Amino acid sequence: MHVNIDRLLLKTHVFPVWITARIFTQQYKYRRVPGMDIIIILDLQKLCCSSDSAQRCGLQQFACSWHQRFPQKQSQPVVTPALPIALECEDGVISVQSALYGRANKVICSEGRPPQQTSNTGCSQSGTRNFVKTRCSGKKVCEISTNDVNSPDPCTGTYKYLQTNFTCLPAIHLIACENSYAHLYCDRGQVISVFGADYGRQDKAVCYASRPPSQVENVYCSNPTQIVAQSCDGKNSCSIRVNNSVFGDPCVGTYKYLQLSYVCEYPTFG
Structure with missing residues (x-):
């Protein structure tokens, strides 16, 4: 499914399947998750995918960092507790560079959250990178969710997210x-x-x-x-x-x- 519109609303019912949405020069890929309806809204006037504007972007930074394909085949998926993410390399295999479960800034996954749930930016689950690397490195596709890394809770009372950074290596x-x-x-x-x-x-x-x-x-x-x-x-x-x-x-x-x-x-x- 390809669409070219200023505002995109996707709601899914049939599982599992990939939907690719192309908006002007950017391509976004969503995976329908079994047992769930996913509603994703992208407003191009507010979509902040550049590094200089992302800090002011709130939910839009989440959308960009989750779905945008970065230069040099590098991606940074972010997932909240409700949704798993799929790391995927169309060419080559996954090489995990870093992974964080916790909170490193106040902006990502902050929409609708009170300040006290996003103020702790020094929250990090020990061993997350090693876990994601062991699970995903060397594969073409790999799915992970916060349920894989959320125990024990590294910072009670803080709204957390899982963020990964990986590259696609020829292999x-x-x-x-x-x-x-x-x-x-x-x-x-x-x-x-x-x-x-x-x-x-x-x-x-x-x-x-x-x-x-x-x-x-x-x-x-x-x-x-x-x-x-x-x-x-x-x-x-x-x-x-x-x-x-x-x-x-x-x-x-x-x-x-x-x-x-x-x-x-x-x-x-x-």
């Missing part, structure tokens, strides 16, 4: 179904460097052939793993068996797959 993205092999290889003289790997299921349309619906319906099964990196880093080629004996079983009864990303690079010495 080889590989998926191998359960009970098969993942084969990684590089050109002569180069070695493997694994960005990330996850054994589980996040998509019904991957590795689903000849499987009953009950084995592919759980798309919230995620098990980030270092096993591939430990087995393959520094080698010219590498094959690894994809099964529960190697990676464990993060979701019993679900037919899983291994997704990973890696680059081929020339080894450094010294």
Whole structure:
């Protein structure tokens, strides 16, 4: 769905699906969330996407920072407790640079909130970056929400948000179904460097052939793993068996797959 209007109102009922809204030269992408209606209103006269005006923008800064594609394939999604966000790279894979759950300024996610809920700008949940990096780095698409990082509460009484900063890096993205092999290889003289790997299921349309619906319906099964990196880093080629004996079983009864990303690079010495 593409529209060119001064004011955009989107209300969703059919799940899940992506909606892309193009307003003049800017493109915004929204994901419909299961079990929810999302209403997003963008007023171009008040939409502040430049860094010099964003500080005066309130809710508009939230909209810009959540949906705008930044230069150099860099994005900064922000999510309030009601909505998950999807980090996505159309080209390459996600490389998480930073992540914050808490509050770092008074403007983001402040609409309709009393001053005492937004005044604490030194609130940060410990370990958020490592969690998001482990969950999302090396993937093409990754969904997270505040429910993943909100315990324990880092600052009671403060209205918090989750903000991530990531780039899209060129890499080889590989998926191998359960009970098969993942084969990684590089050109002569180069070695493997694994960005990330996850054994589980996040998509019904991957590795689903000849499987009953009950084995592919759980798309919230995620098990980030270092096993591939430990087995393959520094080698010219590498094959690894994809099964529960190697990676464990993060979701019993679900037919899983291994997704990973890696680059081929020339080894450094010294």
